[in-house]
Amino acid sequence: xxxxxxxxxxxxxxxxxxxxxxxxxxxxxxLHASLREAGLLDxxxxxxxxxxxxxxxxxxxxxxxxxxxxxxxxxxLAGYYILDCADLDEAIKQAARLPMTxxxxxxxxxxxxxxxxxxxxxxxxxxxxxxxVSELA
Amino acid sequence: MSGxxxxxxxxATAIARAFRDERxxxxxxxxxxxGDFQLAEDAVQDAFEAAVTVxxxxxxxxxxxxxxTTAARRRAIDRLRRNRSVADRAQRLAELTRLDTPHxxxxxxxxxxxxxxxxxxxxxxxHPALEMPAxxxxxxxxxxGMTTGEIARAFLVAEPTMGKRIVRxxxxxxxxxxxYRVPADEELPDRLRGVLRVVYLIFNEGxxxxxxxxxxxxxxCDEAIRLGELLARLxxxxxxxxxxxxxMLLHDARRAARVDSGGAYVALDAQDRSLWxxxxxxxxxAMLDRAVRLRRPGEYQLQAAITAxxxxxxxxxxxxxxxxxELYGALAKLNxxxxxxxxxxxxxxLDSGPAAGLELMEPLLRGPALERYQPLHAAHADLLRRAxxxxxxxxxxxxxxxxxxxxxxxAELERRLGALR
Numbered sequence: 001x002x003x004x005x006x007x008x009x010x011x012x013x014x015x016x017x018x019x020x021x022x023x024x025x026x027x028x029x030x031l032h033a034s035l036r037e038a039g040l041l042d043x044x045x046x047x048x049x050x051x052x053x054x055x056x057x058x059x060x061x062x063x064x065x066x067x068x069x070x071x072x073x074x075x076x077l078a079g080y081y082i083l084d085c086a087d088l089d090e091a092i093k094q095a096a097r098l099p100m101t102x103x104x105x106x107x108x109x110x111x112x113x114x115x116x117x118x119x120x121x122x123x124x125x126x127x128x129x130x131x132x133v134s135e136l137a
Numbered sequence: 138m139s140g141x142x143x144x145x146x147x148x149a150t151a152i153a154r155a156f157r158d159e160r161x162x163x164x165x166x167x168x169x170x171x172g173d174f175q176l177a178e179d180a181v182q183d184a185f186e187a188a189v190t191v192x193x194x195x196x197x198x199x200x201x202x203x204x205x206t207t208a209a210r211r212r213a214i215d216r217l218r219r220n221r222s223v224a225d226r227a228q229r230l231a232e233l234t235r236l237d238t239p240h241x242x243x244x245x246x247x248x249x250x251x252x253x254x255x256x257x258x259x260x261x262x263x264h265p266a267l268e269m270p271a272x273x274x275x276x277x278x279x280x281x282g283m284t285t286g287e288i289a290r291a292f293l294v295a296e297p298t299m300g301k302r303i304v305r306x307x308x309x310x311x312x313x314x315x316x317y318r319v320p321a322d323e324e325l326p327d328r329l330r331g332v333l334r335v336v337y338l339i340f341n342e343g344x345x346x347x348x349x350x351x352x353x354x355x356x357x358c359d360e361a362i363r364l365g366e367l368l369a370r371l372x373x374x375x376x377x378x379x380x381x382x383x384x385m386l387l388h389d390a391r392r393a394a395r396v397d398s399g400g401a402y403v404a405l406d407a408q409d410r411s412l413w414x415x416x417x418x419x420x421x422x423a424m425l426d427r428a429v430r431l432r433r434p435g436e437y438q439l440q441a442a443i444t445a446x447x448x449x450x451x452x453x454x455x456x457x458x459x460x461x462x463e464l465y466g467a468l469a470k471l472n473x474x475x476x477x478x479x480x481x482x483x484x485x486x487l488d489s490g491p492a493a494g495l496e497l498m499e500p501l502l503r504g505p506a507l508e509r510y511q512p513l514h515a516a517h518a519d520l521l522r523r524a525x526x527x528x529x530x531x532x533x534x535x536x537x538x539x540x541x542x543x544x545x546x547x548a549e550l551e552r553r554l555g556a557l558r
Binding site: 051052053054065067086087088089108110112123 | 221265266267268271305308309312313314315316320324
């Protein structure tokens, strides 16, 4: 058995179009359940919109923050960490400890709580019960 | 005031005063209690809108601030009941409801909580994970009491653009969990420097406007000074906070003299000193004194001290250039920069003669950093002229003239060049 990370890319779209996407949540709940049943699913998480991103670099021992996502250059995605932190300050502090910040960039993105994911979809009109939250993530 | 209709008379005056004096205090505490910036701001906005109707009907309350606090808290409870995405919603609701009983009205012993809440708000608005324009806009809106429209006009940005910038910043604060707190001691110096940078940037944005197409944005200078003075009240033991306030006051004292009747910029040594605001100067000097007594020198204090020396001298010739040169030397040690080196060279040139100034300027002329910096070439030309090198001075003036975009500056440089020929 090998492990694979599936990276989801999509364009951020206007509210109305996004609401249509949110309505598709029942299908996703079903999909996650079937992956879990097959013993394939290790984890799935949704991220907050890219506007919540902070990029961390350390240069000359100075922590440099950029408000926003990592801009695509020659650097490629090389790995990931999932940390439980009290707030963004702690996440940035821990990110700045990674040696990769000295030559690369670490983008800090908040994970959306499953409850919020569900609530966002429900508000957009998705037909899913509150209990689906355990299937979702 | 945004949103509310413009009523006339005593109610309007009372609301305007409450908006100016109480809004940020109420907001700062409500953000902590409700746990959501946007929701708290909406609730405070609701409360001010309700005041327009209720105060006209029932009269102005004895304590407008307390009225706004209670009204905003109730609106926050309503909004929290409807909004399910706020973290710890049930807990927040319980706490707000508990506070919403008459005997729980805040009393004077909560003064320190109010101070802390305002500091929390300042540090959150100036958080380094927010882009600089967002920090500036959020600070002006949440603490300065400027509306989005006013901020947009001051920064020459369309109002919807500024609105989006502010909404996005508040969204990031919520989504990324930017904490609502005063940084811990070990991070405080760094974070405070960031806050002072935001305040000074607001001031400079207003002050430098005199050199552009439009007149001085006085309201930005006023807001920056108000923010600085607020910080000085909240953190009275910080020398650099006092230093920045002193620096802003001393610059601001010369506001009226920086623009001539035709709207053009007037350089320091050409200013009509009778137009300087003597009260402002006294306030600035007193603030600088207070800073120096704390015995923690820093960049803003040094800059304020340099400005104070320039202001206190009756004219350019009798200015204490030796001490100014020394202060620039100290500044260069704290924060090495070619522009500070240039200023030091100019001061040394005025104090010890052109040869000494030229010697310090030599490395700057060889380096690339200030190659296209007009003031370097203008200062170089002045020193060469004073040293008797007319040919070198002509070349340097020509270089300076080629680099200037300002008509007044160009006219002055051409006058000096003409005198050499």
